[in-house]
Amino acid sequence: MFYGTPLPGAEQEDYSGKLIVVEGTDGVGRSTHIALLRTWLESRGHAVLDTGMTRSVLAGRSIKEAKTGHTLGRLTMQLFYATDFIDRLENEMLPALRSGFIVLTDRYIYSAMARAEVRGIDSGWIRSIYGMSLVPDAVFYLRIQSAQELVTRVLASGRGFDYWESGRDVHLGEDFYDSFIAYQTRMLQVFDRMSSEYGFHVMNASRSVRSVAADLRRSVAKVIDEPSAVVSAPKKLEDHPRKAIPASQSQKFEKAAG
């Protein structure tokens, strides 16, 4: 099922796979949780495809290049992202779903629509463009209480403030900090509104990585019909083979949550 006008040539079909979305603002730990879920799902015998914004063959690199400059206009940016998204939808997600994969996507159309809305772009316009997307089997929204809490994470990650994550192009604050707080606060508001509109499963992401991960497993198990009894507690994060989380960072998360 599509949200709006379906993709050209796409037929209504039943996909044997499942489309699972992990959404949330910058720095809430989406990629950490996707890596954990992937390993867990694979260990349960499920084939997994994971994907995320700007990873398309068609437009991914160009978007990254454009973002390093200072000439990317508001509308151009939205359409560039839409191109990237649809390319991945048609060439990665749909084929994987047809083949029975579990598709884990780091963000979906909601982040793109929220960013557009915060930038004052007509929400009817952006929704119509993304109407071509498939309605996912589940959307897990990693929700954090406030932009201040995100700041702690951004600093803990060692990356510091990013131009786009701070919404500098929207001119909301004097410096990176003010701008980040104003921008992410607005993003959180838009996400809250979308939560009910699109039926997100809201996950309290202010807790430790372990308890969020355990919650996610339980919820994902329901979506894919894994008996919940076999859902074991996650192993220690440090053992995670794909993407090790620095001990210092996870401790900080625990501290921030505690």
Add this chain to the structure above:
Amino acid sequence: MISYGSHRFPGKLFVVEGTDGSGKSTQLALLYQWLKAEGYPVFYSEWNSSPLVKDTTRRAKKRHLFTPATFSLLHATDFADRTERDIIPPLKAGAIVLADRYIYTAFARDVARGCARDWVRDVYKFAVKPQVGFFFRAPLEVAVDRIISGRPNLKYYEAGMDMGWTDDPEKSFTMFQGKILSEYDSMVDEFGLTVIDATRSIEAQQKEMRTIVVRHLKKRRSKTN
């Protein structure tokens, strides 16, 4: 956000449209020279010219990466960049903007590729409405002939080969251009396009074009006097 409708900028926007081989670019170049010679500030903008996007388009065409949806969206991205950079600012500055191909090209091509009419129109809702949209109409045989005789190899997407209708590029090109032409024809009333008979002499077409353009320029002068 601007929504397709009459703009309030002091500049004027004229666009040319038509199938490949209709002679529209030649006509626009002649108009450009004339307006410049007349002392107007003129700015020229063409399809697929965004510095941020055009390399991606070129690569995707070469490697056949497009589907109808991404073909449409990447061209819309290119057009959005042109609008934000090359069209709105010069119009604000009071210049005459001449655009070689505009949203109608996307409407014709994307719908010919199977995108929904309403969806494509929605995508381009941010476009500025031109003062005049010239549609250089040549019968299908004429346009096809001009392109096929001029080029040894038809380009993959230009010939609509991505649709997989036939393996014969010439046949595919003719089919694709036929669909495009009928989309253009249906847009004449929808968007009030000005049809120019592209089978007439170059001079006659140019004369007609200048007569129409000058009307819009005079209007502006009498307003300021």
